[in-house]
Amino acid sequence: MALSESDLITRFFRNCGAQRRDVVLGVGDDAALTECPPGMQLAATTDTLVAGVHFPHPTPPAAIGHRALAVNLSDLAAMGARPAWALLALTLPEAGESWLTEFAAGFGALARAHEVALIGGDTTQGPLTVSVQLLGHVPRGRALTRAGGRAGQLVYVSGTPGDAAAGLALEQGRLGAPPQAAPYLRERFLMPTPRVALGERLRDYACACIDVSDGLLGDAGKLAAASGVGLEMYYAALPVSRALVEAVGANAARELALTGGDDYELLFTVEPARAAELERALPQEQWNYRQIGVLRAAAGVVLTRDGTVMDFSHSGYQHFS
Amino acid sequence: MALSESDLITRFFRNCGAQRRDVVLGVGDDAALTECPPGMQLAATTDTLVAGVHFPHPTPPAAIGHRALAVNLSDLAAMGARPAWALLALTLPEAGESWLTEFAAGFGALARAHEVALIGGDTTQGPLTVSVQLLGHVPRGRALTRAGGRAGQLVYVSGTPGDAAAGLALEQGRLGAPPQAAPYLRERFLMPTPRVALGERLRDYACACIDVSDGLLGDAGKLAAASGVGLEMYYAALPVSRALVEAVGANAARELALTGGDDYELLFTVEPARAAELERALPQEQWNYRQIGVLRAAAGVVLTRDGTVMDFSHSGYQHFS
Numbered sequence: 276m277a278l279s280e281s282d283l284i285t286r287f288f289r290n291c292g293a294q295r296r297d298v299v300l301g302v303g304d305d306a307a308l309t310e311c312p313p314g315m316q317l318a319a320t321t322d323t324l325v326a327g328v329h330f331p332h333p334t335p336p337a338a339i340g341h342r343a344l345a346v347n348l349s350d351l352a353a354m355g356a357r358p359a360w361a362l363l364a365l366t367l368p369e370a371g372e373s374w375l376t377e378f379a380a381g382f383g384a385l386a387r388a389h390e391v392a393l394i395g396g397d398t399t400q401g402p403l404t405v406s407v408q409l410l411g412h413v414p415r416g417r418a419l420t421r422a423g424g425r426a427g428q429l430v431y432v433s434g435t436p437g438d439a440a441a442g443l444a445l446e447q448g449r450l451g452a453p454p455q456a457a458p459y460l461r462e463r464f465l466m467p468t469p470r471v472a473l474g475e476r477l478r479d480y481a482c483a484c485i486d487v488s489d490g491l492l493g494d495a496g497k498l499a500a501a502s503g504v505g506l507e508m509y510y511a512a513l514p515v516s517r518a519l520v521e522a523v524g525a526n527a528a529r530e531l532a533l534t535g536g537d538d539y540e541l542l543f544t545v546e547p548a549r550a551a552e553l554e555r556a557l558p559q560e561q562w563n564y565r566q567i568g569v570l571r572a573a574a575g576v577v578l579t580r581d582g583t584v585m586d587f588s589h590s591g592y593q594h595f596s
Numbered sequence: 597m598a599l600s601e602s603d604l605i606t607r608f609f610r611n612c613g614a615q616r617r618d619v620v621l622g623v624g625d626d627a628a629l630t631e632c633p634p635g636m637q638l639a640a641t642t643d644t645l646v647a648g649v650h651f652p653h654p655t656p657p658a659a660i661g662h663r664a665l666a667v668n669l670s671d672l673a674a675m676g677a678r679p680a681w682a683l684l685a686l687t688l689p690e691a692g693e694s695w696l697t698e699f700a701a702g703f704g705a706l707a708r709a710h711e712v713a714l715i716g717g718d719t720t721q722g723p724l725t726v727s728v729q730l731l732g733h734v735p736r737g738r739a740l741t742r743a744g745g746r747a748g749q750l751v752y753v754s755g756t757p758g759d760a761a762a763g764l765a766l767e768q769g770r771l772g773a774p775p776q777a778a779p780y781l782r783e784r785f786l787m788p789t790p791r792v793a794l795g796e797r798l799r800d801y802a803c804a805c806i807d808v809s810d811g812l813l814g815d816a817g818k819l820a821a822a823s824g825v826g827l828e829m830y831y832a833a834l835p836v837s838r839a840l841v842e843a844v845g846a847n848a849a850r851e852l853a854l855t856g857g858d859d860y861e862l863l864f865t866v867e868p869a870r871a872a873e874l875e876r877a878l879p880q881e882q883w884n885y886r887q888i889g890v891l892r893a894a895a896g897v898v899l900t901r902d903g904t905v906m907d908f909s910h911s912g913y914q915h916f917s
Binding site: 306316317321326395397484485 | 620621624625626627628629630631632634636637638639640641642643644645646647648649650670671672674675677681683684685687715716717718720721722723725727729730731732734736739741742743805806807822
């Protein structure tokens with residue numbers, strides 16, 4: 276099937292996301308036009324997925340579409356922003372109709388779930404690469420950043436990091452897992468759940484926040500460095516899923532939780548005096564987060580077990596190494 | 597040289613573009629934060645360049661950086677919007693310091709010339725692909741679109757289309773050219789000049805506008821179709837550069853002008869009653885544009901010479917064919 280670029284965009288992406296009243300002009304002209312709400316700042320992020328680098332080849336097209344949007348939603352969640360508009364730059368080797376249909380279904384379902392309109396895009400021929408740019412809103416002066424941490428604040432993380440890394444290893448055939456654990460772990464890699472609602476609620480309680488995408492330990496270190504403090508993480512407090520422990524054992528589960536990457540969870544800090552209020556407003560069992568450490572005055576990240584500093588040399592996934 | 601992603605972004609891109617007071621938080625956190633000016637709509641576009649598809653391999657890195665931003669500036673120019681903020685998604689095979697320095701220099705010089713701040717980005721490893729997302733502003737309800745054309749309006753184009761296509765052929769060794777013509781044509785491909793100032797001024801005079809990137813004839817057809825009209829283009833009025841005629845001859849020059857692609861000029865329409873005013877306010881010799889046709893009621897694009905319809909089967913560059 277041969278399709279021109281404008282046909283592609285029209286057929287597969289014009290009505291792919293949510294319909295929003297603040298979109299004045301969507302897909303199809305030289306640029307999109309939108310209305311910014313008063314009192315809000317614009318939050319903007321971009322993340323790219325490359326086949327063979329960020330996901331194995333082949334991966335179901337719907338999962339690629341979901342994931343390309345999810346990783347950007349996670350960035351806005353970490354700012355406490357509400358997502359609104361996306362642009363999609365899709366480079367693909369050939370314009371296969373079934374591939375595009377499935378990709379658009381995966382992207383579109385997640386977009387609609389978060390009321391995100393797809394307002395523009397560009398399709399080009401080349402090695403499979405998906406860049407999404409996501410725009411959202413946050414009340415003026417209320418955004419969460421990595422720099423708001425101070426010594427003494429409690430450190431929390433959402434979800435169960437490490438699952439996605441095990442899911443990727445399963446996808447790549449590098450790992451086996453019992454039948455009751457494998458589908459869950461695979462799903463955690465293929466269809467990550469960005470914590471958008473949690474990020475928005477955290478504006479009222481958190482002082483600093485970062486999205487955990489390159490490994491918990493490394494990303495925690497970025498937040499600490501941006502805040503000019505250090506961080507102590509409690510090994511015994513690391514939340515690991517039962518499926519992950521069943522798949523790799525308790526020790527490897529914690530190592531994957533610390534360094535695995537692709538989690539798309541939120542790591543955030545809260546003043547101790549606000550902790551009870553946070554946990555009342557956002558019950559932990561419902562919102563699925565847990566205290567895993569504390570910010571310290573001395574720079575650097577240390578992992579402690581029974582009060583003793585552990586030696587841990589990994590520091591998160593690096594794209595170039 | 598091994599560089600982590602955050603190092604890359606910080607070292608090469610943090611101060612690459614213009615500094616703007618409406619950027620609350622730039623490169624370095626999970627997302628950027630900006631302030632939208634009151635009374636304005638947001639204009640958003642994205643365009644991707646793939647090595648070997650949109651530019652030959654190798655192309656000077658500064659030209660790739662310039663070009664990646666220029667093609668997006670051209671999209672905003674076609675809307676009559678003023679550019680403000682860019683995000684850069686850069687996929688590259690390896691993090692070579694000199695390559696990144698030159699790329700950032702080319703991108704940054706054009707960004708600063710148009711007061712565009714680079715507010716965010718993502719670098720990933722993979723086949724060389726550059727996606728830029730560009731955001732800008734246009735007074736509410738004043739944007740130019742492809743759909744504003746009506747029968748009887750005069751059709752203008754800026755610059756001399758076809759030069760860039762010849763420049764690409766020179767770069768690829770598919771064409772020879774006399775020494776007085778070759779450098780100019782190469783430059784027109786490598787360092788296109790987006791017509792941002794013209795686009796902004798045209799808000800006061802034009803009814804419809806499109807950026808000429810895929811070939812004049814094909815893009816003219818898109819504007820006509822979006823406006824629900826047809827278009828007559830005058831073969832004899834096509835503006836071609838002396839260098840292009842010297843390189844390929846008068847007939848091939850006009851064929852390249854019609855179908856070449858990569859021009860990044862503006863095609864726009866004006867009510868006949870406003871034409872004199874347009875030409876007084878924006879003198880043609882200074883602003884470098886020319887009438888090349890007229891919108892007609894009957895659908896389709898026809899090319900005429902001495903009042904006779906010419907047969908012309910090309911219809912612009914298609915990324916998938």
